[in-house]
């Protein structure tokens with residue numbers, strides 16, 4: 001399920017913003033609850049495509065973290 005990539009799509013529910021991992025091109029939904037705190041909503045496809053540690057409770061990808069930082073700096077991700 002890799003649909004066309006949209007620029008940015010905001011979800012009213014929970015204020016989640018769709019973000020593409022620059023390393024793996026996986027699409028996740030991200031929400032900053034504070035400058036330090038980031039919530040990432042993973043789809044099953046994104047976990048398979050992007051997460052580097054499939055056994056972890058919380059999926060992680062170094063590329064995604066960098067992508068989130070970049071999105072914040074570029075103002076593409078709302079930070080309260």
Ligand SMILES: [Zn+2]
Nearest residue numbers: 021024050061
């Ligand atoms: Zn990734």
